[in-house]
């Protein structure tokens with residue numbers, strides 16, 4: 001198989017990136033836009049050692065689960081991947097992906113995966129959206145004297161094109177956000193594009209207008225953030241004020257950012273009009289939302305997720321909880337609100353998020369929570385000195401997973417109950433973390449077996465290592481405390497061996 005080959009493929013499943021997965025004699029081919037059950041003709045666009053990528057040229061057989069996508073921009077827009085697949089089918093594939101990860105990465109034989117929970121809304125559910133300025137038509141040509149010339153046409157505000165990130169699809173409506181946000185988007189887009197300023201060009205890193213970011217709460221109040229490059233004073237935006245009033249914008253920020261990537265929180269974020277926050281309610285608790293703070297993008301979906309955390313902890317002795325990567329404290333505070341006897345320690349990188357978490361706790365009348373700002377991997381040892389014992393860990397790390405140091409520290413704590421929330425279950429690290437932290441008892445059994453094995457083989461260094469692991473897993477507070485019940489089985493075996 002080589003790039004350019006056209007193959008007839010049967011799509012078997014969906015990959016984590018949303019592509020269809022087909023196989024030719026066990027060799028995996030990711031087919032862009034392919035749906036399970038389809039038979040397609042596809043051209044190989046990239047061939048690597050481990051897998052290939054392909055683009056559909058013809059659909060030979062459709063799948064009964066395929067539906068008409070609601071959005072006119074589906075396919076060209078880089079936003080949604082599965083809008084043309086029945087929602088029930090999307091759910092069953094996502095559940096299968098979790099099972100596959102546990103089987104293939106964590107090597108579990110029959111992983112006990114619970115039935116998947118669905119989002120209460122399939123459309124209009126997003127409370128946050130990031131639109132980008134750019135050109136709908138971008139091409140590059142070689143002149144007669146061998147120079148490259150860029151053609152940038154049709155400046156607009158929309159979403160990045162699928163597979164062509166420097167171009168922007170000219171969106172007129174997005175089905176994932178509310179009608180209120182769509183109206184604000186249309187009017188702000190008109191205002192920006194009517195000013196005598198260029199849109200930002202990702203290729204040349206030139207131009208003024210970069211992004212329009214919006215967040216909305218259940219009351220329909222909107223926090224608007226307009227991102228531009230530097231160069232214009234605040235006064236330039238004065239003529240925007242009447243429109244903000246007309247659109248009833250609750251809060252408006254301006255962000256000035258010259259970086260080449262699109263990570264605008266690295267820019268200078270300035271309050272421009274209205275309030276400095278909007279507030280959102282989740283399971284009876286109130287949380288403030290500022291431009292850069294993390295907040296789950298599907299509020300009703302977050303309530304389903306957080307209710308599940310409360311349910312999982314219901315029958316677990318969990319007086320002291322470590323809420324790692326806690327953001328503005330949402331998960332810990334809904335747990336603390338549901339049971340005031342629990343004590344929560346939250347750890348979060350961003351100082352601004354920790355300040356928000358502290359304010360949220362006051363607003364929610366919670367005295368059983370406390371927060372620490374800093375990198376988990378750095379500040380955990382200090383926290384563990386003050387609070388050496390936790391009954392439960394709640395871990396909700398960023399997409400890249402935990403820092404190896406944080407993972408090591410947590411696994412050494414020997415906490416037996418862990419709720420791990422993963423937004424990227426396919427990473428090896430993510431599953432390693434889950435496995436390590438959620439199967440402490442199995443690890444313990446494995447340690448017993450290895451310990452007994454190495455006594456037989458008289459491998460002293462291995463023996464010492466396992467002894468240390470056993471100790472950390474069972475009674476971290478007292479060195480080699482053989483009075484702990486967890487050591488009973490081992491003690492009995494040792495007595496027999498040494499008698």
Ligand SMILES: C[S@@+](CC[C@H](N)C(=O)[O-])C[C@H]1O[C@@H](n2cnc3c(N)ncnc32)[C@H](O)[C@@H]1O
Nearest residue numbers: 294325326327330348349374375376396397398
């Ligand atoms: C997926 S969010 C979870 C937020 C929160 N649990 C929630 O549900 O709203 C991950 C959080 O981890 C924080 N973070 C990223 N790297 C970190 C680190 N090294 N140490 C501590 N927090 C970190 C981010 O700022 C972000 O707030």
